Amino acid sequence: MVSEPLPAVPARRRGRRRDRRGRGLRGPLVPPTLPAWRTRAERFDEMVVRVAEHLEHRFARELHEVEFAVEEVPPSEPSPWERDAVALGRYFPADGAAGLRGRIVVYRRPIVARCETPGELAEMVREVVVEQVAGMLGRDPRDVDPE
Template sequence: MLGPRRRDRRGRGLRGPLLPPSLPGHRTRAARFDELVLEAVGRLERRWGPQIVGTEFAVEDVPPSEPAPWETGGVPLGRCFPGDVGQPARVVVYRRPVETRAVDEADLTDLVRDVVVEQVAHLLGRSPDDVDPRFGG
């Protein structure tokens, strides 16, 4: 019976992660993007909690290839799906198109916030400025 392996096949020993989990570089771009969406949603929940309770917020890499009937023009940055019988309302933010349009990290933060605000405004039937006064349009 073999004991625990102490070395790899070249005798160098076990390798550890390049960056420890405590450093910011350890998170992936997708994980950082998810955090930005959660921050934007948390801000809106403090203000619109009762109206958006039960709404699901999701992040997908890219939108499906078939656009929704109301979408014209370029690639959507997010979508809002109203609730249906047995289905909660859902807001989806598309990570890759949003990241492509952002110039830097600060711009990405603002763009994620604006996309979430636009979709929640659509869900609530209000203007984005009503939903969040900091909306950049």
Template sequence: MPDDLVIPSRRSARRRDRRGRGLRGPLLPPTLPGWRTRSEEFDDAVLGAVERLEKRWSRQLSAVEFGVEEVPPSDPSPWERDAVALGRYFPADPAAGLTDRVVLYRRPIQSRCEDATELHALVEEVVREQVAHLLGRDPDDL
């Protein structure tokens, strides 16, 4: 065997199968709650809040897009100078081909919550506020 011939698979196999114990498995099985990431749990909370609103307001919300972003952009709106935005409503722009959009910001919302119950309640409140703004109604009417 020539000296310049290196077998890469042999080296990587040694790292993955340390001391002959076999390949490592997942740290958490999929049946435990820790399997889901925080962003997946947040997305589920948003979907649940939107589904509850769509039961009553399906016709008005049929063309609305809901989205999640990590943090708000660095250029706040004039009315948001003193606080961090938790969500925003963006009106439709037919010239650009955009429909009405509601965006929730994951990190600011999660940083204000200590557990899943608070997270679901705050997500529900932010979605209601933004949809109320979209529909021109009071959030308590929704």
């Protein structure tokens, strides 16, 4: 028994499914020019960049070789001094033999989990970055950022 091919659906019918009620084609709810377009992770990255840029203006010579990075969570194998607490950030010194620059890493998820409002989140990000820069420079965090 030979089956007959199915008839092709006319192009106008295919198009009508997408605009079934005459409201236009589906598109983004928020245009890319508005702040709501960015994801939470992108907004978090921007907070870290703002704090890092502020500190780089104050300590340009000391921080010009330091990279700032954001990771979701700290590695599963903590350092010996971090066994009792979850790391919120970490400084990795430069390794000239391997060609690696100094790096300050901020861990997004542990910080976000501790904050309830966007204001608290911005404050916590600032505190973590300032603490890591202060540890790297061997200074008190209040000397690095008096605010």
